[in-house]
Amino acid sequence: MKLTARQLRDFDALGYLVLPNCFSESEISVLRSEAEQIFDTERQEVWREKSGAPRTAFAAHTYNKAFAILGCHPRLIKPLEQFFGEPVYMHQFKINAKAPFDGEVWQWHQDYGTWKRDDGMPEARAMNISVFLDEVMAVNGPLMFIPKSHKLGTLAAGHDKSTTSYPLWTLDKTTVTKLVDEGGIVAPTGKPGTVLMFHGNLAHASPPNITPYPRKIVYLTLCAVSNHITKFNRPDFIAHRDFTPIEACEDDALLKFARKCRQAAA
Numbered sequence: 001m002k003l004t005a006r007q008l009r010d011f012d013a014l015g016y017l018v019l020p021n022c023f024s025e026s027e028i029s030v031l032r033s034e035a036e037q038i039f040d041t042e043r044q045e046v047w048r049e050k051s052g053a054p055r056t057a058f059a060a061h062t063y064n065k066a067f068a069i070l071g072c073h074p075r076l077i078k079p080l081e082q083f084f085g086e087p088v089y090m091h092q093f094k095i096n097a098k099a100p101f102d103g104e105v106w107q108w109h110q111d112y113g114t115w116k117r118d119d120g121m122p123e124a125r126a127m128n129i130s131v132f133l134d135e136v137m138a139v140n141g142p143l144m145f146i147p148k149s150h151k152l153g154t155l156a157a158g159h160d161k162s163t164t165s166y167p168l169w170t171l172d173k174t175t176v177t178k179l180v181d182e183g184g185i186v187a188p189t190g191k192p193g194t195v196l197m198f199h200g201n202l203a204h205a206s207p208p209n210i211t212p213y214p215r216k217i218v219y220l221t222l223c224a225v226s227n228h229i230t231k232f233n234r235p236d237f238i239a240h241r242d243f244t245p246i247e248a249c250e251d252d253a254l255l256k257f258a259r260k261c262r263q264a265a266a
């Protein structure tokens with residue numbers, strides 16, 4: 001999958017790109033059911049909300065076959081190789097659950113703020129490319145972006161270690177108000193299989209999910225290999241230390257895996 005000149009221009013102007021219908025329901029349904037099984041396990045990589053509901057499963061590409069395939073899927077790897085003009089490695093991989101009724105807030109932040117301060121990533125030459133496993137709606141805790149905020153570099157932030165179970169460098173209310181005056185707020189929605197890529201400096205957040213609708217999203221944080229991290233403060237299942245360039249798998253690898261799972265279950 002190659003981004004068009006128009007898509008690259010839109011990304012540069014706004015800081016994000018929505019790519020609907022990237023993965024079929026057959027591909028997504030196997031990922032969805034594997035994610036649910038992972039969230040049911042007690043592993044150090046599965047973090048929970050204060051209520052005990054699942055929040056994030058880190059590094060599933062290292063212990064689950066379906067997510068290992070997704071972690072090298074050409075529909076995700078190729079656009080970012082194209083964007084950075086070089087091979088990429090996996091800086092972080094997470095499945096965020098945003099559980100029905102219990103999924104908590106993600107405060108306003110820029111991802112690169114954390115990658116720079118905690119992981120010593122030299123430049124904002126990494127970004128999230130995410131895949132919706134459930135339908136993301138206006139009401140079930142969608143990601144909210146402040147368009148154009150990626151143009152302002154890395155902003156001052158405070159280290160929030162208390163609001164949720166996951167420490168984050170967050171933006172204060174005055175900063176967010178100024179950014180929103182300029183760019184407004186958008187909350188991209190979409191069917192399962194939608195892909196969303198966003199710049200490492202794009203300010204974003206998500207509200208709690210108080211609906212019965214699940215909202216699972218997988219995030220691959222892909223970093224240009226020459227821009228690998230230099231500090232190792234966080235556990236390696238959160239900030240990976242393997243800077244090997246990812247080699248993309250075949251485009252139909254997930255479909256073949258889904259078919260095998262269906263045959264095994266029949």
Ligand SMILES: O=C(O)CCC(=O)C(=O)O
Nearest residue numbers: 096106111143205206217
């Ligand atoms: O999944 C979400 O709702 C937010 C995730 C997020 O902001 C992040 O991973 O940086």
